[in-house]
Amino acid sequence: MKKLILGLAAAVVAAAAVPAVAQDKIKACFLYVGSKTDGGWTQAHDVGRQQVDKELGDKVETSFLENVAEGPDAERAIERLARSGCAIIFTTSFGFMDQTVAVAAKFPDVKFEHATGYKTAPNLTTYNSRFYEGRYIIGQIAAKMSKTGVAGYIASFPIPEVVQGINAFVLGAQTINPDFKLKVIWVNTWFDAGKEADAAKALIDQGVDMLTQHTDSTGPMQVAEERGIKAFGQAFDQIQAGPTAQLTAIVDTWGPYYVKRIKMVLDGTWKGGESSWDGLAEGILTMAPYTNMPDDVKAMAMETEAKIKSGELKPFTGPITKQDGTVWLKEGETADDATLLGLNFYVKGVDDKLPQ
Amino acid sequence: MGIAESILLTIATAATPLLIAAIGELVVERAGVLNLGVEGMMVMGAVCGFAGATVTGSPWLGVLAGIAAGAAFSLLFAFLTLSIAANQVATGLSLTLLGLGLSGMIGESFVGTAGNKLSSLAIPGLSDIPLVGRLMFGQDPIFYLSILLTIGVMWFLFRTRTGLTLRSIGDNHGSAHALGIPVIFYRYLAVMFGGACAGLAGAHLSLVYTPQWVENMTAGRGWIALALVVFASWRPLRVLAGAYLFGAVTIGQLHAQALGLGIPSQLLSSLPYLATVVVLVIISRNRRLTMMNTPASLGRAFVPDR
Numbered sequence: 260m261k262k263l264i265l266g267l268a269a270a271v272v273a274a275a276a277v278p279a280v281a282q283d284k285i286k287a288c289f290l291y292v293g294s295k296t297d298g299g300w301t302q303a304h305d306v307g308r309q310q311v312d313k314e315l316g317d318k319v320e321t322s323f324l325e326n327v328a329e330g331p332d333a334e335r336a337i338e339r340l341a342r343s344g345c346a347i348i349f350t351t352s353f354g355f356m357d358q359t360v361a362v363a364a365k366f367p368d369v370k371f372e373h374a375t376g377y378k379t380a381p382n383l384t385t386y387n388s389r390f391y392e393g394r395y396i397i398g399q400i401a402a403k404m405s406k407t408g409v410a411g412y413i414a415s416f417p418i419p420e421v422v423q424g425i426n427a428f429v430l431g432a433q434t435i436n437p438d439f440k441l442k443v444i445w446v447n448t449w450f451d452a453g454k455e456a457d458a459a460k461a462l463i464d465q466g467v468d469m470l471t472q473h474t475d476s477t478g479p480m481q482v483a484e485e486r487g488i489k490a491f492g493q494a495f496d497q498i499q500a501g502p503t504a505q506l507t508a509i510v511d512t513w514g515p516y517y518v519k520r521i522k523m524v525l526d527g528t529w530k531g532g533e534s535s536w537d538g539l540a541e542g543i544l545t546m547a548p549y550t551n552m553p554d555d556v557k558a559m560a561m562e563t564e565a566k567i568k569s570g571e572l573k574p575f576t577g578p579i580t581k582q583d584g585t586v587w588l589k590e591g592e593t594a595d596d597a598t599l600l601g602l603n604f605y606v607k608g609v610d611d612k613l614p615q
Numbered sequence: 616m617g618i619a620e621s622i623l624l625t626i627a628t629a630a631t632p633l634l635i636a637a638i639g640e641l642v643v644e645r646a647g648v649l650n651l652g653v654e655g656m657m658v659m660g661a662v663c664g665f666a667g668a669t670v671t672g673s674p675w676l677g678v679l680a681g682i683a684a685g686a687a688f689s690l691l692f693a694f695l696t697l698s699i700a701a702n703q704v705a706t707g708l709s710l711t712l713l714g715l716g717l718s719g720m721i722g723e724s725f726v727g728t729a730g731n732k733l734s735s736l737a738i739p740g741l742s743d744i745p746l747v748g749r750l751m752f753g754q755d756p757i758f759y760l761s762i763l764l765t766i767g768v769m770w771f772l773f774r775t776r777t778g779l780t781l782r783s784i785g786d787n788h789g790s791a792h793a794l795g796i797p798v799i800f801y802r803y804l805a806v807m808f809g810g811a812c813a814g815l816a817g818a819h820l821s822l823v824y825t826p827q828w829v830e831n832m833t834a835g836r837g838w839i840a841l842a843l844v845v846f847a848s849w850r851p852l853r854v855l856a857g858a859y860l861f862g863a864v865t866i867g868q869l870h871a872q873a874l875g876l877g878i879p880s881q882l883l884s885s886l887p888y889l890a891t892v893v894v895l896v897i898i899s900r901n902r903r904l905t906m907m908n909t910p911a912s913l914g915r916a917f918v919p920d921r
Contacts (some may be wrong), residue, residue, distance in 0.1 A: 477727075499731070
């Protein structure tokens with residue numbers, strides 16, 4: 260009997276000790292809009308999460324919810340994460356913005372970070388990547404490599420982030436060939452391999468010989484490979500889909516940012532209400548190896564990349580003319596972040612009408 | 616290859632999976648069963664087709680794997696709705712949800728691996744005829760299969776005794792049962808045929824259309840196929856017309872955008888749906904004929920009373 264009581268007591272102590280151990284580790288949680296193996300946007304975030312596991316595994320436990328639809332459903336998902344004891348929650352899609360704001364108000368002790376949005380709170384920050392810096396580089400490469408002088412751009416939705424990318428691509432291309440033209444197709448989806456591939460075929464049939472996309476599947480890269488033209492990968496290194504087609508890819512590299520922010524939570528220096536918008540210089544954005552191009556083009560691309568990193572070159576620096584012919588930025592003038600985050604017009608050279 | 620030829624080829628590729636899945640569902644619905652799980656069976660066909668081709672190295676075995684996966688997956692639906700008379704709408708919807716989830720799990724290790732493309736035919740001489748050569752003699756084998764399938768289903772439904780029996784089950788399963796026709800048995804076969812077709816359509820996506828596997832790669836095509844069947848008032852030739860019209864308008868609107876015509880892209884993107892619905896409603900406007908073509912027992916559970 261005495262043994263039994265002792266045993267029970269030991270079990271109780273052990274049971275009580277388990278949560279105590281677990282409390283030493285904080286929980287970092289991630290909300291994904293797609294599947295963690297989508298080969299694009301969400302996978303790039305998950306690679307970042309895995310880096311947290313690797314570097315901070317002894318202090319942090321990560322978890323995630325994938326395939327969460329944008330909109331009202333997301334609020335329940337975020338709330339579930341908040342209730343499950345997450346110390347910090349990263350919501351990784353633009354469409355989670357209002358839901359993240361709502362849940363953040365209900366859980367003042369939990370820290371929230373929302374990707375690519377613009378609403379903050381005392382316990383909510385936003386983070387974003389200057390994808391357009393990479394687009395400027397690939398625009399230059401496209402203009403150098405193109406024989407027809409026309410590139411094709413498969414776009415998802417007319418939001419500022421996508422418009423920035425299109426404009427930066429054209430501005431980059433025009434530094435090499437002032438008459439360079441860009442054809443744009445809006446597929447009105449982030450992810451439909453078949454439709455993206457059809458758009459790629461339509462663009463190629465109309466004479467483009469450089470292809471780039473702001474959608475998430477490798478469909479267009481495969482078409483480029485099949486039709487023997489060149490293309491640029493998006494969000495993730497897509498070299499497997501286009502071994503002879505991919506020139507480079509704009510790779511989202513969220514890992515270092517996640518590690519940095521979670522460390523700040525651990526040592527108590529994390530602050531809400533901030534917005535961070537990093538780029539090539541901070542390494543949140545990297546370029547996949549430059550391949551399938553002559554050495555001089557490669558050298559030019561690397562030089563541009565270095566200049567953007569050092570801050571010597573800012574893609575949105577005047578003189579820049581809008582599509583309608585009016586002046587946007589005068590000589591030497593640089594667009595501020597607020598303008599860029601609300602960008603809703605094309606620069607000259609885009610062969611498309613921006614959907615409003 | 617000229618631009619017109621290239622556009623026509625692209626349209627055929629876009630229409631083929633819709634046509635195959637819709638023809639399969641047409642047979643299912645003609646037997647009086649409403650299977651809303653087309654999207655789920657299609658995505659299972661896509662992942663198993665891709666996996667089969669990657670593991671064996673043969674795209675043809677992949678196609679077979681896709682067909683088998685679609686048929687096997689539909690058996691689950693058949694058991695639930697036919698053997699234990701569960702609600703068809705709810706079961707079909709859950710089949711779609713299950714298929715999307717399960718395919719993601721099966722396909723996890725195949726994401727990002729290079730696909731095996733089912734190569735197109737190339738008949739020396741014939742395939743090189745300008746404009747129509749590639750179109751008639753140089754496409755992927757599944758394209759020809761889809762046309763044969765449409766003709767075969769037309770012949771089967773309206774020219775054979777078994778087809779007549781199948782349609783009679785769809786119109787009145789009670790009477791068919793009273794006549795001694797094995798209703799459940801016929802329906803099992805019809806559902807499995809629908810599943811096999813959906814699986815083949817999925818395999819077309821992952822082995823021909825875009826030879827790769829990514830989660831949710833069907834992207835709603837199963838639902839479009841379902842809608843095509845209804846708007847085509849359960850007639851195979853109209854399904855064919857609808858699938859090609861949808862494909863043509865889809866590709867046409869992409870070209871209109873690339874030309875920079877300045878038409879709002881949201882309007883253009885909705886055109887395939889609008890055009891297909893309008894055209895099919897117009898050709899099906901004869902109310903009496905449409906009523907005649909609608910399987911009267913569609914979606915109703917059958918429980919033999921003796």
